[in-house]
Amino acid sequence: MAENYTDPSGNTAQFRAFVDAPEPAATATAPSRLPLIAGLAVAAVVVVGLVAWLALG
Template sequence: MSDQHIDPAGNTQAFRAFANAREQEAKATPKKSPIVPIIAVVAAIVIIGIAAFLLLQ
C-alpha cells in the first residue's frame, strides 16, 4: 500500500536544488560574443577588396 502522506518539504527542497543547479550552470557557461566572427568577416572582405583593387589596376 502506498503512503498517503506526501511531504511537501521534500518536493520543495528537490526543486530548489534543481533551480540552484540550473542557475550555477548558466553562470558557469559564459555566452559567446558574436563580435569576433563579425570582425573576421569584415577583415576578409577588406582584404579581398584590396586584392581585387590591386589586381584590376
C-alpha cells in the first residue's frame, strides 16, 4: 500500500457528498404495466370464448 494513501471515509466533505448524491435507480421511473394487463385480459377473454365455443359446439 502506498504511504500517501488517504482513507476517503476519513474526509467529512467527501462522505457528505457521497451521502447526498442521488441514487441513479431512484430517479428512473418504472415502465407502465397497462399494456401487459390489457394483453392478459384479452388473452383470458379469448381462452374463455374458445372453451365456451368448444363446449357448446
